[in-house]
Amino acid sequence: MAQKPSIPKGTRDFGPAEMARRNYIFDTIRSVYALYGFRQIETPAMENLSTLMGKYGEEGDKLLFKILNSGDFLRGIDANELSGEGSPKLAAQLCEKGLRYDLTVPFARYVVQHREELTLPFRRFQIQPVWRADRPQKGRYREFYQCDADVVGSDSLLNEVELMQIVDEVFRRFGIRVCIKINNRKILTGIAEIIGQADKIVDITVAIDKLDKIGLDNVNAELAEAGIPADAIEKLQPIIQLSGSNADKLATMRAVLKDSEIGLKGIDEVEFVLNQFAAVTAPSLQGRAGGGSSLEFDLTLARGLNYYTGCIFEVKALDVEIGSITGGGRYDNLTGIFGMPGLSGVGISFGADRIYDVLNQLDLYPKEVSTATQLLFVNFGEAEAAYALPAVAACRQAGIRTEIYPDAAKMKKQMQYANAREIPFVALAGESEMAEGKFTLKNMTTGEQQLISASEIARIIQS
Numbered sequence: 001m002a003q004k005p006s007i008p009k010g011t012r013d014f015g016p017a018e019m020a021r022r023n024y025i026f027d028t029i030r031s032v033y034a035l036y037g038f039r040q041i042e043t044p045a046m047e048n049l050s051t052l053m054g055k056y057g058e059e060g061d062k063l064l065f066k067i068l069n070s071g072d073f074l075r076g077i078d079a080n081e082l083s084g085e086g087s088p089k090l091a092a093q094l095c096e097k098g099l100r101y102d103l104t105v106p107f108a109r110y111v112v113q114h115r116e117e118l119t120l121p122f123r124r125f126q127i128q129p130v131w132r133a134d135r136p137q138k139g140r141y142r143e144f145y146q147c148d149a150d151v152v153g154s155d156s157l158l159n160e161v162e163l164m165q166i167v168d169e170v171f172r173r174f175g176i177r178v179c180i181k182i183n184n185r186k187i188l189t190g191i192a193e194i195i196g197q198a199d200k201i202v203d204i205t206v207a208i209d210k211l212d213k214i215g216l217d218n219v220n221a222e223l224a225e226a227g228i229p230a231d232a233i234e235k236l237q238p239i240i241q242l243s244g245s246n247a248d249k250l251a252t253m254r255a256v257l258k259d260s261e262i263g264l265k266g267i268d269e270v271e272f273v274l275n276q277f278a279a280v281t282a283p284s285l286q287g288r289a290g291g292g293s294s295l296e297f298d299l300t301l302a303r304g305l306n307y308y309t310g311c312i313f314e315v316k317a318l319d320v321e322i323g324s325i326t327g328g329g330r331y332d333n334l335t336g337i338f339g340m341p342g343l344s345g346v347g348i349s350f351g352a353d354r355i356y357d358v359l360n361q362l363d364l365y366p367k368e369v370s371t372a373t374q375l376l377f378v379n380f381g382e383a384e385a386a387y388a389l390p391a392v393a394a395c396r397q398a399g400i401r402t403e404i405y406p407d408a409a410k411m412k413k414q415m416q417y418a419n420a421r422e423i424p425f426v427a428l429a430g431e432s433e434m435a436e437g438k439f440t441l442k443n444m445t446t447g448e449q450q451l452i453s454a455s456e457i458a459r460i461i462q463s
């Protein structure tokens with residue numbers, strides 16, 4: 001017996017029911033993006049490795065899926081190199097391309113490559129899969145979808161405010177209660193300055209970003225391993241464990257960073273976004289089902305990606321234990337890597353796969369999402385099928401998702417098919433119905449049956 005096929009760990013198949021739910025997620029996010037004037041683009045699944053490498057930090061580079069060169073990829077490779085441990089130099093010779101790690105770096109490449117065609121500020125959204133050579137675990141996959149929105153060519157913090165409004169609106173539509181966490185890389189840079197470790201900003205941010213996952217003691221151990229002195233780590237403790245309201249935290253940090261110009265600028269930026277978000281969302285919450293999202297200043301939020309330079313965001317679901325389901329931030333220097341300096345950008349990314357898991361756990365999908373076919377015409381034979389086909393076409397023309405059973409199978413089998421597919425209505429016509437020019441329409445939920453004309457079927461289902 002042949003071995004049963006399988007798929008790689010960290011990937012998933014999605015059947016029709018799952019795809020209906022996923023499309024609900026994509027369509028909801030897509031509709032909110034369009035509401036705010038974002039336009040859709042797509043980029044290739046694979047990019048040149050030169051585009052991807054060095055953009056995500058050392059940890060990110062290790063998680064890139066690399067693609068072996070086609071043809072004789074070992075041509076020109078020294079046998080001694082192959083017998084060694086496998087250096088980055090060897091990998092570069094064997095692999096010129098890689099699967100994209102996220103959608104932001106490919107977007108930056110797109111902006112630079114198509115700069116002459118774009119009108120700035122450029123507002124784009126993109127819904128495509130990305131790949132990471134990570135260790136699979138709950139809520140973490142090797143292949144997953146991101147749903148990004150970015151604005152490039154504008155320094156205005158109103159962009160950050162609008163992106164937070166988008167997050168609030170999307171999760172309101174889903175019915176998911178969330179907390180939006182905000183911080184600023186300028187604040188983190190200021191903290192590194194005042195503890196005398198400005199050159200260790202990357203090590204500090206990578207470590208404290210793990211506070212929720214590994215705890216304070218392990219964060220401190222990681223900081224020590226990175227070569228940060230004990231006295232500097234000690235100075236970080238009250239900052240990392242800062243508590244109170246947003247206003248309290250901002251006031252405390254303004255005092256702590258009074259001698260850091262860049263740190264104070266970060267405080268100002270966070271305060272602006274918090275105040276403007278509160279001003280625009282509070283009135284809209286009146287009478288709105290589901291309430292709104294809370295926006296919380298969180299100093300432990302660092303988002304390890306090296307390209308963030310300003311406000312950074314992360315969204316946590318309040319009723320499900322899972323990692324962040326949305327993230328993003330400001331990246332002033334990303335396009336400069338590709339030869340186009342001075343172009344500021346800010347973006348967010350919804351993690352569709354984690355949102356899918358949250359909606360499943362909370363059972364928040366609308367009932368109609370799982371209903372694909374609305375109406376099934378039973379097939380009693382050649383003559384009956386020919387009689388039904390014009391009605392099938394008319395129902396589809398009216399927007400009713402309609403099937404006709406393809407085979408003249410037993411009635412029981414066709415009704416079992418309708419039940420298994422959760423089809424809410426079944427229409428049938430035998431000799432008596434055909435003689436009267438009508439159909440029997442059965443409501444599969446209530447069991448009610450009525451004899452009606454073909455023209456009435458769509459009206460009844462739509463009502």
